[in-house]
Amino acid sequence: MCVWDSGKSLIWNGISKIEFDKALQQGLEKLKEEEDAMMRSPKVLLNTPSYRHFRLVSFPENYNNISRLGQLSDELTKYFIREKPDRRFNISSVNVAENEEFKEYCRSSKSQICLHHQYRSIDGSCNNIKHPDWGTSMRPFLRLMPPEYCDGVSEPRCGSRAELPPARDVTLKLHRANYKSDHRFNFMFAVWGQFIDHDITATAITRLINGQMVSCCGSTGIDKCYPVILSEDDPIFILYNTTCMEFVRSTPAPRCTLGPREQLNQQTSFLDGSVIYGSNVELSRRLRSFQGGRMAVTVSEDGKDLLPVSIDLTDGCNREEEAAKGRYCFLAGDVRANENLHLTTLHLIMVRHHNRIASQLQQLNPKWDDERTYQETRRIVTAQVQHITYRELLVPLLGEKVMESYDLTVRTSTYSTVYDDTINPSITNNFATSSFRFAHSLLPGLMKSYENTSPDSLTLLRKIFFNPFPLYTPGSLDRILMSAVGTDVQKANRFFTTEVTQHLFEEPQNSTEPKKCGLDLVSMNIQRGRDHGLPGYPKWRVYCNLPPVKEFNDLKKFMDDESIEALQRLYKTVDDIDLYSGSLSETPLKGSILGPTATCLIAEQFRRTKFGDRFWYDANAGPHSLTSDQIREIKKTTLARIVCVNSDDVKEVPENLLLFSSISNKNVQCEHLADIDLAPWSEM
Template sequence: MILAENVTVFNNTECTSPEPIICRLQSRYRTVEGICNNIFEPLKGAALMPFRRVLPADYSDGVWKPRKATDGSELPSAKQVSEDVHRQSYEEDHDFTVMLAVWGQFMDHDITATALSRGHNGKSISCCRSTDKNFTHPECFPVIVHEDKKECGKCMEFVRSSPASTCGFGPREQLNQASSYLDGSSVYGNTRKLQNDLRSWTSGRMKVFITEYGEQLLPPNKDPLDGCNEEAEMKKGRYCFLSGDARSNENMHLTTLHLIMVRQHNMIAGRLSSLNPHWDDEHIFQETRHIVTAQIQHITYNEFLPVLLGDSLMKRLDLYSQKTGYWNGYNSSMDPTISNNFATAAFRFAHTLIPSMMKFLKDNNSNPEFVEMRKMLFNPYRLYTCGGVDSVIRGAMNTSAGKSDAFFTPEVTRHLFEKNDGSRRTGGQCGLDLVALNIQRGRDHGLPAYPRWRETCGFPRPRSFNDLEGHVEPATLQRISKLYKSIDDLDLYTGLLSEKPLEGSILGPTITCLLADQFLRIKAGDRYWYETNEKPQAFNEDQLSEIRKTTFAAIICDNSDEIESIQLHVMHSNRKVGNDRVSCDSLIKTSLDPWKEEYDTAVTAAPARSPTTAS
């Protein structure tokens, strides 16, 4: 390690990055990839690193083969578990809106991106075409469909996650392509090339596409093989979109939120440019990115997480933002790396929040248009229509979320990625089953069975199914005990979702434990956390005070086209007491006046900028 002029060069011994790592310790801004956030361990939390293990991996051979039942037999088919335990439900939670799930997916994609194994020359792997196991790709781990459910074929496509390089012997680990920091990478990307492609290189702004109606959309992705673009739509000049995350076209709500945050960036960049005409494009872009990332952190920890964890736990773990002043809780020994159990099981609970039908609303008083959720997937073309963006936003704020429990809409268990003609976007018959895929992914990643996680969280470890009485609804527990031969076979995902929720929360105790641990690490292990007092990355107190005024509602009002009224807490229903719709003009807005610099001061004291971030 060489230290000179606030530049640290780490002679990296990790085979994940053979080049020396250069850390500029006086950079105000994060690197794109998350490298050098921790100055003692610069790769900690960075993109393209393995997920963190809380418990040792559980593989049947101790190395890479998915686990079996404790008696050595095969575990029940993930599809059968989905069908028998996670049954169909259309029940909604009228306290919350779909915006809860949308924000959850948006910020999940900021911190997790599991890489899939690829075939020769990077081609996709097919696992269900060959009937001869000898000709099946070794990275195949298809979901077996039991005898009475074969109207959609005998197996469901499933390719194992790409193994991470760990430069040594040991069990198979998986690669997280995203950085573990909540750093706005969904908006800005986590590679310099992608970030450069998203920038307009004028006044710090990001690229947008202007429709014939004068509305701003994300820039088009004109790659015909991107997995989203449809030939008929391309002939009309309508494409899927390019953003900081390749999954932004997965559903129309998510695409719209990506757009809202890009509009937010450009709005702030425009104001900073007006306040500081002496700032160049690079300075405006990086400072705007700094602000928008802070706003994403603020909304996540003050509007989203309290719904999941409950008020008392948020206070006990000091997860809420400070009311005033700085937060001094950064701990360089705290590992923020996303855990395998979080990415593969715990945070996938939000799939229960997805309802069957989505609404589109032209205005708050019009009759809604109802659309099946499956028709929202990889289908962002409504956004090209006049008023399309606002209709999606209004619909999301006025559609109740699904109830958080062990049950799912058939839109995700039977019709996932199903086209309008009943075929599947990825080929084959019928749609996929997201719940079965989640269970199978946990087995692929070597996640230990559910009882060990209860013990890890400090709860009594169940030794039999009877030990879960009172913690799991009787009917669900009965179905679990019929499928699994032993309590020690129970998949983590199924166990977590089957728990009764804690009082004042939508989640059970074990999943709450796992989520709280990870979100504490994301905050306490981030040297660039927006409330830090560490210079040069710290905002001054006036700037921080303005960032704390951020609300999701205000961002929507500022960046929609014609939305004029909104509920203050957009993840909560406006039917809740005290959450009536109010005029957008009545909302408290963030002022950027504290960012105004005197020109003479700026010449000599402009914030330091890192080349690794500034490209």
């Protein structure tokens, strides 16, 4: 707050207005210099692997001012720490919410008068009446412990005794390929995990005002750049004569009090179907038909519903040769929907599912208008997404014992979740940046072919990236679904297929342009953790109340010798081990597919997601809640049934669609799978 001192000079939290204005001016000048430098710098070429990646995670241009405020927060914090070193340890007491630059952002949610609406807001606001901004889109990730930046404010984490090993070296020496399938899980397990990850997390990076992406490998002196450096013995260096992989730092989040950098989540933190419906009003309206509560679709040549299309030829997915045939990439509630063919297929299934439910509700309630039908359908579909995630994904992922200890188990009783308005459901920074990225290790190098060929044919994983075009071919939807159901995943561990460490987002094989080298997803994950200032792996074990790690020998209790040796060759001290690499090197817990640290951090997030959501499907949290009869029907939901009734003509699937068919998970005829009864929603 601002007060007047005896000399009539305005004081801003112990800082005079004159000095604050000076800091603000210097900060704005620094931002202008950075923007000018980025405009002058080389740009990433259209439709290269790096361009595709940037378009997946780049900040929407209409939110550029939020990015600007985040950078200004950094500059103000650094100025006062530099000029007033005595303020370093209480810099968070400097409140800038009333400054003209920050006022609108800081008041945009805090000042909301939240009413007890029957339906969720699209952007997640007012889910918590006391804290309207908790879980809202375009807000900072939550920290479970303070960040560790090299300069204490914003510079990427550095080593405690020596430089951290280059992220790419960690990939090559620790996260190499070692193909061992996990025959319990099929590829749909990874696809559903990615689907719900995109529902709750989307880290943003800044792009230029004109939509271009700065080339960090071709630039110097740009704070936003943090490229991945390659050594001379790197396979990519040898094959493509390149020493650098593009990497732009995440957009800093604005802060209403000064302090270390935070990062923005573009999605709502709630498991609310925003991956289907969008997490801002503008997008959500683009996705609706405004007829009978249904979502917008396009219709294929054979009369089947497809997702609406995106005709932007610079979106990183569309190709001129496909556009010439009238085949475009698709528009969905999340910009990453086209990232791989199987993910696009799941988006399509869920939009078809929404429209199927909406049509049934209209028949039951002909007096309902479009808005009522849409909102009731959205509520049902969201409830089903929550139920599938906790019943079919998390149980095999975390194990029944962990599910029980964190109270994540789906109960047979109707109202079985107690909403707690003191729990902040916001996605934690470590979950978005590290812990839930474990699924990248599941990805196989070869997929069962979705093409109309022999049942034993296989296709490289790289062929499904940014390639939704097979969905235009009649009969392909079912083959793509069965490809995911029939392909097993790799074991969740420290090993990754070269399809994602050397060939990520590569050009299609039939491209007429010179082939450009793919990206390394693992190096980018490690680099992102450092960019976000995630503390080293041992501190997360302490957070999870696990036995502490003080030296490399301590790792022997929960890691194999080969992993420890690789880590010791890379890191000078055990304290410097990156969370991503350390947690994936642990031996899995009994009943879980992950080690204790990743299991703890994932379970902690899903506990927040469940108990911090006022609209959770089986919580009795007010008049907006589902009735007991409605909840009883929702708990009949299976992903298998949803895929069956919304595919073109799938006849048989495993009972749990995320697990490989087996004695305990037999294939079932679609007609024998229970469907939910919508009679409890009838008002006739």
